[in-house]
Amino acid sequence: MRTFVAVADAGQFQKAATDLSITQQAVSKRIAALERDLGVRLFTRAPRGAELTIDGRAFLPHARELLRVAERAVASVRAGRRPLRVDVISSRGAASGLMRDFHGAHPEIDLDVLMLFEIETAVTAIRSGTIDASFRAVAMPGRRLPEDIESARVVDEPLELLTGPGHALAAARSVTLADLVGHRIWMPGIVPGTEWGAYYDDLVAEFGLTIEATGPNFGSDALLDTIADTPALATFMGGHTRLVWPAGHGLRRIPVIDPVPVYPHSLLWHRDNPHPALPTLREHLTATTPGLDAAGTWRPSWVRPR
Template structure:
């Protein structure tokens, strides 16, 4: 059914005149008449009867009018639901503890009342997350995606670099260091449980291991972050790596130490993925917020070769 013809019928019914309806719709009277004639042919019923004073609804037109109004109202509601700014921005933050989630949270705190829906996709890797953005499952996602793998239709912006820190228990040999070099970690066991093959973070840590001759593994089951904190607190040799913006909590008695890495500073390059041309006002505001409030990137940065600098 032609929506324009349906809207013309409702307008003629409300104004009582073809010319008045045509003026309201910004079309000619002849175009309005053609639309009504096509609509009547489609439903095989006469809806309007012309009179010397204009037009009036036939009996069929009286029955049809409330249904036509409901259809137009539903169409308007559907259009409004996807109009930029008329629905929440749906953002994938990968993990609610790490830097992207904390950055989005700070954005929300600084923009109270923002219509925002924060999710963690079940996507296995950056390519799948980008596909979810293209399909409209989410409006944006934070992932580390090589420039040559950014699919058509995706805008990828490196807006959130997360410098890495060493996290150790109080008995670790490096526990009292104010900072350490990545090369100083050679020979120490670095455990990062939960790394899945064929993911961008797996590729990142493989490149980091190769660049600085580190021993990084994900051996054994991952019982959650709390279990990892317990293991670190009880070990004099175990360490892990976290982002400087990641939020982890542990009992005070664990006395864990977060130690910055410098010389160079490895950073995890979170990129904001969104659909090309997406004009959602919350996305625009989030992008501006990240540009102006993000942590200052150190001068001596290390990233894998596949990261677009």
């Protein structure tokens, strides 16, 4: 196809051969093979060289488009040309905010942001090259990472208590984990077997909390409506989670202390990933995120050190 377009542009087999750095005989063989495949003549010999037939003129714009598609396909996977693909789990969480900051600091890097639910799905996508990196908590009990997957802790996100205006703790400036014993903390988004499920299981076991994951998960808006209207319920949310609710809800975000429970976010990637923007992302996260394992904080024992 490329040879056909070259001959059409040059108007001569010899000139096309020179442009393609091949012999004139090779050009003739390629055109003959293409004509056999198509069952039509594409060129006629003329005193000035090679002229397109009616069929050749009809075929030329399609040939050019095929070459453009081929070039775009190659460019999409060529190192440094395709976007950096990163899984942030959800659009409102801490990882999404980290990637927004990265995009602001490096607008020249093309990004594709995805949201994958299960850690197995994310790891499989990393190993297959479907994505370049994923934000996860690692490594929960019984869920070891494959040897070819690298990870680095990037941020510890403090938990906050979210209450409605009628809750018994709504007026508190902060609450301790001991203060929360006996209160109903409703979190329908906890799914057994997930990394955040393992995190909250350990939090309950460590501090004797009551976390309920009953009922369907209709999303954050429905959760906020319920918390606002139900004085007996509160919920946990990440301190870096971005949520907006109607002013009439009167919701309160209250820091949790003594100790501060933090959710550990790590970046996962394949150790052989060649994307040139991946080291830039790792360096950015290392340089811009606060210190980890601060005094007075709690995280599960299975969380890897930085």
